[in-house]
Amino acid sequence: xxxxxxxxxxxxxxxxxxxxxxxxxxxxxxxxxxxxxxxxxxxxxxxxxxxxxxxxxxxxxxxxxxxxxxxxxxxxxxxxxxxxxxxxxxxxxxxxxxxxxxxxxxxxxxxxxxxxxxxxxxxxxxxxxxxxxxxxxxxxxxxxxxxxxxxxxxxxxxxxxxxxxxxxxxxxxxxxxxxxxxxxxxxxxxxxxxxxxxxxxxxxxxxxxxxxxxxxxxxxxxxxxxxxxxxxxxxxxxxxxxxxxxxxxxxxxxxxxxxxxxxxxxxxxxxxxxxxxxxxxxxxxxxxxxxxxxxxxxxxxxxxxxxxxxxxxxxxxxxxxxxxxxxxxxxxxxxxxxxxxxxxxxxxxxxxxxxxxxxxxxxxxxxxxxxxxxxxxxxxxxxxxxxxxxxxxxxxxxxxxxxxxxxxxxxxxxxxxxxxxxxxxxxxxxxxxxxxxxxxxxxxxxxxxxxxxx
Amino acid sequence: xxxxxxxxxxxxxxxxxxxxxxxxxxxxxxxxxxxxxxxxxxxxxxxxxxxxxxxxxxxxxxxxxxxxxxxxxxxxxxxxxxxxxxxxxxxxxxxxxxxxxxxxxxxxxxxxxxxxxxxxxxxxxxxxxxxxxxxxxxxxxxxxxxxxxxxxxxxxxxxxxxxxxxxxxxxxxxxxxxxxxxxxxxxxxxxxxxxxxxxxxxxxxxxxxxxxxxxxxxxxxxxxxxxxxxxxxxxxxxxxxxxxxxxxxxxxxxxxxxxxxxxxxxxxxxxxxxxxxxxxxxxxxxxxxxxxxxxxxxxxxxxxxxxxxxxxxxxxxxxxxxxxxxxxxxxxxxxxxxxxxxxxxxxxxxxxxxxxxxxxxxxxxxxxxxxxxxxxxxxxxxxxxxxxxxxxxxxxxxxxxxxxxxxxxxxxxxxxxxxxxxxxxxxxxxxxxxxxxxxxxxxxxxxxxxxxxxxxxxxxxxxxxxxxxxxxxxxxxxxxxxxxxx
Numbered sequence: 001x002x003x004x005x006x007x008x009x010x011x012x013x014x015x016x017x018x019x020x021x022x023x024x025x026x027x028x029x030x031x032x033x034x035x036x037x038x039x040x041x042x043x044x045x046x047x048x049x050x051x052x053x054x055x056x057x058x059x060x061x062x063x064x065x066x067x068x069x070x071x072x073x074x075x076x077x078x079x080x081x082x083x084x085x086x087x088x089x090x091x092x093x094x095x096x097x098x099x100x101x102x103x104x105x106x107x108x109x110x111x112x113x114x115x116x117x118x119x120x121x122x123x124x125x126x127x128x129x130x131x132x133x134x135x136x137x138x139x140x141x142x143x144x145x146x147x148x149x150x151x152x153x154x155x156x157x158x159x160x161x162x163x164x165x166x167x168x169x170x171x172x173x174x175x176x177x178x179x180x181x182x183x184x185x186x187x188x189x190x191x192x193x194x195x196x197x198x199x200x201x202x203x204x205x206x207x208x209x210x211x212x213x214x215x216x217x218x219x220x221x222x223x224x225x226x227x228x229x230x231x232x233x234x235x236x237x238x239x240x241x242x243x244x245x246x247x248x249x250x251x252x253x254x255x256x257x258x259x260x261x262x263x264x265x266x267x268x269x270x271x272x273x274x275x276x277x278x279x280x281x282x283x284x285x286x287x288x289x290x291x292x293x294x295x296x297x298x299x300x301x302x303x304x305x306x307x308x309x310x311x312x313x314x315x316x317x318x319x320x321x322x323x324x325x326x327x328x329x330x331x332x333x334x335x336x337x338x339x340x341x342x343x344x345x346x347x348x349x350x351x352x353x354x355x356x357x358x359x360x361x362x363x364x365x366x367x368x369x370x371x372x373x374x375x376x377x378x379x380x381x382x383x384x385x386x387x388x389x390x391x392x393x394x395x396x397x398x399x400x401x402x403x404x405x406x407x408x409x410x411x412x413x414x415x416x417x418x419x420x421x422x423x424x425x426x427x428x429x430x431x432x433x434x435x436x437x438x439x440x441x442x443x444x445x446x447x448x449x450x451x452x453x454x
Numbered sequence: 455x456x457x458x459x460x461x462x463x464x465x466x467x468x469x470x471x472x473x474x475x476x477x478x479x480x481x482x483x484x485x486x487x488x489x490x491x492x493x494x495x496x497x498x499x500x501x502x503x504x505x506x507x508x509x510x511x512x513x514x515x516x517x518x519x520x521x522x523x524x525x526x527x528x529x530x531x532x533x534x535x536x537x538x539x540x541x542x543x544x545x546x547x548x549x550x551x552x553x554x555x556x557x558x559x560x561x562x563x564x565x566x567x568x569x570x571x572x573x574x575x576x577x578x579x580x581x582x583x584x585x586x587x588x589x590x591x592x593x594x595x596x597x598x599x600x601x602x603x604x605x606x607x608x609x610x611x612x613x614x615x616x617x618x619x620x621x622x623x624x625x626x627x628x629x630x631x632x633x634x635x636x637x638x639x640x641x642x643x644x645x646x647x648x649x650x651x652x653x654x655x656x657x658x659x660x661x662x663x664x665x666x667x668x669x670x671x672x673x674x675x676x677x678x679x680x681x682x683x684x685x686x687x688x689x690x691x692x693x694x695x696x697x698x699x700x701x702x703x704x705x706x707x708x709x710x711x712x713x714x715x716x717x718x719x720x721x722x723x724x725x726x727x728x729x730x731x732x733x734x735x736x737x738x739x740x741x742x743x744x745x746x747x748x749x750x751x752x753x754x755x756x757x758x759x760x761x762x763x764x765x766x767x768x769x770x771x772x773x774x775x776x777x778x779x780x781x782x783x784x785x786x787x788x789x790x791x792x793x794x795x796x797x798x799x800x801x802x803x804x805x806x807x808x809x810x811x812x813x814x815x816x817x818x819x820x821x822x823x824x825x826x827x828x829x830x831x832x833x834x835x836x837x838x839x840x841x842x843x844x845x846x847x848x849x850x851x852x853x854x855x856x857x858x859x860x861x862x863x864x865x866x867x868x869x870x871x872x873x874x875x876x877x878x879x880x881x882x883x884x885x886x887x888x889x890x891x892x893x894x895x896x897x898x899x900x901x902x903x904x905x906x907x908x909x910x911x912x913x914x915x916x917x918x919x920x921x922x923x924x925x926x927x928x929x930x931x932x933x934x935x936x937x938x939x940x
Contacts, residue, residue, distance in 0.1 A: 042552050043882030075800070084810065087800035092868055094875025096799075113878045143813030147768070151816055151836050155668060155766040258765055260663045296597040306593065309652055312659050336659040366601050373604025373623060379553055380883045440666055442763035 024389065024399055025217035027224075031233045032205025035224045036399055037217035038385055046213030047386045048120045049109040050128070051394055054201035056181075057103045057174040057324050058239065063189060065181015066197045068101040069145050073194055074108065075099075076137045078130040083137060086123055093119060103175055104323040105394040111383065114214045118223050121209075125227035128207065131198055138191035146187070149180045157257035161265055161435045168253050169267050169431035173244040175324045205233040208393055212386040244269070244325055251431040259437035261312060262340040265331040266347065269429040270318060272326035276401045276408065282320035283408045284416040285328055285424070290367040291359050291417065292316035292330075292350060297366065299350055300332075310338050310346045321395040328424060340434050351425050358418035368410045375406060532881065534891065534901055535726060541713035541737040546891040547729045548721040550884065556624045556722035557888045558633070559609070560640065560736065561896045564616035564710035567685040567749035567826070575657060575690030576698050580645075580706045581611040583653060584618065587644040596639065605632035607639070613686050614749070614826045615896055616710070619888070624723035633732055640711065641739035645703045658695050669836075672770035672937040675762060679933045680755050680775050680830060712743035717895035721884050752776050752828045754931045761939035769842040769938045773849060774832035775931040780824040780897040784922040786910045788822050788831075791919035793869035794861040795853070796820025796833060801868065803852050808835060814845040826897070831927055839938050846934070857927065860920035874908045 024038040056067050077083035090097040095112035110120045153159045163178045170176035181189075209228065211220050247269060273282040293300045293316035304311040314332035330351075334343040378384045389399040535547040543560075566577045585607060586593045600607055605628065609617035618640060622632035664670035674689040681687025688694075718733045754776060778784060796804035796819050808818040818835040833853065837845045861869065881887050894903070 044878050045882045084800065084806070088868070091798060091801045091872045092875075094872055094877070094879065096876070096879065111879055113875055116875075140811065140813040144809055144816055147814070147837060148816040150768045150838065155768055258666050260666050261659060295601045297594065297601045301597070302594060305656075306649075306652070309655075312656055333659075333663075336655060336662070366598075369602060369604045376553070376623060377555060377606075377621060380555065380885055382882065437666075441765050 023217075025221075026399070027221050029204065029225060029229050031229065031231055032203075033224070033228050033231070034208040034393075035221060035228075036208065036210050036389055036393070037215065037220045038210075038212040038389060039215060039217055040212055040379075040382060040385065041214045043382075044114050044214050045111065045382065046114045046117045046211060046215050047109060047111050047382045048117060048124065049107055049210040049386050049390055050124050050207055051105050051107040051210065051390045052201060052207045053105055053323075053394065054197075054206060055102050055104040055106060055323075056177055056179040058201065058237075059174065059177065059181075059197075061177070062185060063181075063193045063197075064177040064185045065145065065149075065179070066189060066193050067106055068180055069142060069186070069189060070194045070197045071099050071101045071106050071108075072141050072145060073133060073138065073198075074127055074131060076134065076141070077132045078127050079132055080126055080130055081123070083134075086127065089119065089123060095120070101179055102394075103179060105390075107390060107394075109383075109386070117211070117213075117215060117220070118227075121220075121223050121227045124209075125231070128202055128204065128228065129231045131202070133191055133195045133198065135191045138194060142186060142189055145180070146183065149183060149186065153178065153180060154183070157255070157259045157435050157437070158263050160255050160257055161263055161433045164253050164255050165265050165267060165431060165433035168251050168433060169247075169269070169327065170244055170325070173242050173325055200237050203234045203236065204228055204231045206236055208390075210386045210390045210393075212382045212389075247429045247431075250427045252434075253432070254434045254436045256436045256438050258440045259435060261333045261336070262437055263331070263333050263435035264340050264344055264347075264432065265329060265434075266344070266430060266432045267327040267329045268425055270326045270328040270424050271320070272322055272324075273320040273395075273397070276397060276404050280412075280416060281420050281423070282326075283405075283412050284420040285318045285320060286409060287364065287367050287412045288354065288359075288417050288420060289316045289318040289328070290370065291354070291363045294367055295370055303350065304332070304343075304346055308346065309335055311335055311343055314343075314347065321392060321397060323395060344432070351421060354418060354421040355425070358414050361414065364412070364414055364417070371406060371409055532887065532904075534894070534904065535729075536895075536901055537730070539713070539718070539730070539733045539737055541716075541734055541740065543713045543716040543718050543733060543737040543740075544895050545718045545720065545729070545733040546895045547719075547726065547733075548887055548891065549724065549726065549729070550721060551723050553884065554624045554723055555621065555884065556629055556724055557619065557621050557720070557884050558636065558732065558736070559617055559619040559719045559888055559892050561615045561617045561717045561719070561892050562711050563614065563715050563747040563826075564706070565612050565614040566688065567613045568710060568747060569685060569688075569706070571685065571688045572694055573698050573702060574685075574688045574694040576702055576706055577611045577616060577710075578690070579650075579653065579657065579695075579698060580703045580710075581609065581616040581618070583645050583650060583703060584639045584643045584707075586649040586653070587646045588638045589642040589644070591635075591638065592646070593649060596635065599635055600632070603628050603632050603635075605635075607636065613829075617892065621885075629724075633736065637736050637739065640736065641741075643707060645700050645707075647700055650698075650700055650703065654695050654698065657690065658692050661690060661692055661695065668764050668766040668768070668770045668937045671762060671764065672772055672935055675760060675937070676772035676774065676832070676933070676935040677830075679758070679760055679935060682753060682755055684752055685749055686752065686776070686825070686827070686829075708741045709743040710747070711741055712745065713737040713740040714743075714745045715747060716740065717892060719888055719891035719895055721888050721891060749827055754928075755933050757930050757932050759934040759936070762935070762937045764938040766938040767839065768836045769839045769936050771835050771837070771842065771846065771849075771937075772832055772935045773834075773846075773853075773932060774830055775927065775933060776828035777822050777831035777926045778824050778829065779827055780829070780899075782824065782926075784918075784926060785824060787914050787918040787922035788926065790866070790869050790873065790911055790914040791861060791923060792820055792822055793872065794865045795856050798869065798872065803856060804833065804835075804849065807848050807852050808845060812845075812848065814841060814848065818849075839940055842936060842939065846936075853927075857920070857923050857929075860916040860923070863916070866914070866916050866919070870911050870914070873911050877908065 024036050026036045028034045059066055075086050090110050093112050093116035095110050095116055097110040099108040112120055167176045270285055271281050273279055292298055300314040304314045312333040312335045316330050318328045320326050330347045332343055334340055392399055532548055537545050539545050564577060569576045585596055605622040608619045620632055620636045622629050678687045716737055720729045796802045804818045808814045815835040815837045820833040822831050823829045833849055
């Protein structure tokens with residue numbers, strides 16, 4: 001079947017007004033807080049998010065996990081609000097709220113009927129400056145965080161592998177630390193650590209607000225001025241680059257954990273997107289990842305899972321929009337009866353094939369079709385639109401780049417994909433982590449994270 | 455773009471490919487996937503590890519469950535049209551022209567409940583192998599064609615139903631081609647032997663892997679314990695998967711994927727006349743089976759505690775029983791009542807007592823998941839294994855106290871306010887509305903039910919909550935499962 005790129009491109013232009021039009025709208029308050037508003041009147045709802053440019057990469061050794069722990073504590077009391085009251089107010093407004101912490105940022109959001117937006121902005125602005133950290137509340141909440149770590153990581157073999165891979169491929173860069181923190185650091189964390197973190201990073205000049213929904217941007221700007229405007233900007237701690245030194249040689253690690261199937265993850269160092277106009281390789285790497293694992297007809301699904309049946313599952317991922325350093329990662333589980341070494345060879349062979357033979361015009365067209373369709377489907381979700389804006393801003397890019405990124409992606413040639421496949425997949429910058437499955441030993445309780453320490 | 459397990463979950467990749475699960479898309483949201491070899495994606499969490507999502511891991515699950523529970527909300531002004539297609543299929547339709555997209559879903563009474571235990575896994579396998587070959591198309595042609603169209607085929611099978619959903623652009627060429635492909639997949643699957651063998655192998659590997667995971671073990675053992683001798687309690691095993699032959703899939707499709715029992719839900723950028731043609735075209739070539747299929751009756755279990763050894767650092771706990779049918783008149787009292795007990799996130803009593811006050815767990819919740827027959831009520835949590843008895847004691851006290859007195863006037867008012875005012879949130883996208891349409895159709899809820907929803911919620915009294923819990927959550931039937939117990 002012939003790719004249907006042409007009509008899709010036209011469609012994209014027809015339904016997505018030129019990117020230079022005003023919506024979204026942006027303003028900056030005198031205290032440095034930026035406010036970005038995406039008007040979308042489709043339903044009487046609104047998403048309100050505050051993003052702080054402070055994530056686990058800004059932490060120091062010994063207090064890993066403090067960014068995430070503070071995220072939990074932000075739902076406790078403030079000078080104006082009793083502990084637990086925040087969630088209560090959101091719930092009574094008919095809303096939902098939550099928060100998430102990444103390596104690059106910490107973000108908070110509420111999804112509410114649009115009439116509740118002013119109250120949400122008031123509440124969120126309040127905890128930007130007035131959080132009351134109580135030692136007693138900290139003591140209870142840090143236990144919750146430790147339970148979270150047990151759930152997500154310590155009893156999750158693939159998560160342990162990923163944690164180990166990260167701490168192997170990054171040795172100087174702060175991405176080496178797990179977002180949730182090492183258990184030992186959590187056990188020794190104090191309420192003062194959380195307080196220091198809050199004082200250092202929670203400031204209007206280190207944050208931005210994203211609002212999407214059935215709102216008038218002028219009204220949102222006015223509310224932002226009213227609620228966030230009074231907060232004072234403050235000097236932020238110095239951020240050192242902490243660049244990873246050039247890796248010179250393959251690194252291999254393994255993790256033992258109770259499981260049946262082995263698992264392998266392979267990460268190469270890769271460039272990130274810095275100049276959206278001039279860079280080329282990040283776009284080509286994105287296309288490469290999509291050719292390998294972007295959809296059901298991609299090479300990994302077709303060749304490794306369905307064709308040779310060597311893999312139970314196989315994936316490829318590249319994220320070039322981040323504050324720290326980028327990687328290109330392949331991962332997968334071998335099918336029953338196949339070994340992790342066979343899967344590694346098969347994954348490498350797929351890269352080799354692109355190096356030797358390149359990618360086809362049909363494959364390129366499919367990537368483009370998929371990305372255009374995704375842009376349209378995204379408009380069915382307010383949260384997706386707000387996340388896209390917030391995520392780009394977190395990486396130091398702009399929502400103004402959204403359409404540029406799509407155009408640049410569409411401009412990637414087969415030659416460029418082949419070129420990045422040749423350029424970035426040397427063993428010298430490769431790190432490999434493997435899960436070594438162990439039988440369930442019910443008599444021996446494993447020590448938390450004991451198996452993964454270096 | 456499919457999200458790699460290792461890349462961030464939010465749409466900030468340079469390409470801005472597909473959105474992750476939970477942010478939209480025509481994703482089917484089932485309460486309890488029956489076969490989950492690998493951890494699934496959640497709202498910013500799950501297998502996506504570069505972000506520590508939220509304070510509440512189960513939030514996505516809860517949203518899904520709430521979707522099931524509250525599956526009939528409508529925005530003011532959303533008009534649902536309903537008719538029966540000449541094929542016999544029931545059709546539910548919302549016309550909305552704002553976005554150039556179309557979502558279509560077909561539901562069949564073709565879930566795991568209709569499969570003998572010896573062949574458990576047949577329902578899921580039949581559903582997933584629809585896309586493995588149809589008419590003269592092999593699986594590569596089918597997946598390739600979908601990708602070329604920018605369309606997405608989704609769905610799955612749970613206990614009651616199997617679903618096939620399509621999201622496509624509404625431009626004529628793409629739409630028609632995608633719908634034609636959907637029709638072919640539904641009506642003329644070939645179930646190729648080689649693909650069947652491969653997928654059986656993958657499923658078996660997934661089952662063996664799941665047998666090492668405390669969460670998966672707990673889920674399966676809980677279902678088995680609360681549904682003794684009933685298909686709702688059966689999970690696929692290595693033996694049952696091995697026993698499935700191609701003829702079984704052919705027969706299951708013929709018997710359960712008929713137009714007569716089919717529910718077609720359509721929302722998006724098409725007219726009523728177009729929707730009529732689409733529904734008829736999709737269902738006219740379906741097999742002749744189908745109709746009013748009901749699983750065998752559910753027996754209540756005896757009260758018991760099951761402890762299962764496992765080396766995990768956390769114990770996984772489920773407490774519950776079979777509770778209500780989707781058609782039960784106690785639906786609203788339980789829906790409203792559960793908000794206060796453990797459905798309302800951080801404001802719920804379980805969350806306050808287990809997590810906020812004592813720090814025993816990251817995630818603790820309760821839910822009712824009504825089905826055709828008595829669907830489960832469950833309280834769940836995970837906690838450091840040496841404090842599991844203390845956590846269970848708190849759960850018991852909270853449940854007993856709530857059963858005895860019901861919600862306070864303040865709690866009841868807060869629950870109603872969240873549910874009524876939050877209505878708009880639960881239907882602010884085509885993807886969400888599609889879920890409601892299909893639930894209305896599949897569970898035979900009245901169309902007026904949408905408009906009635908706020909009134910039904912507001913009418914619930916504390917006495918009704920108490921009485922409904924007393925009727926459906928009887929202590930003598932409560933089953934407790936603890937995996938990784940000392």
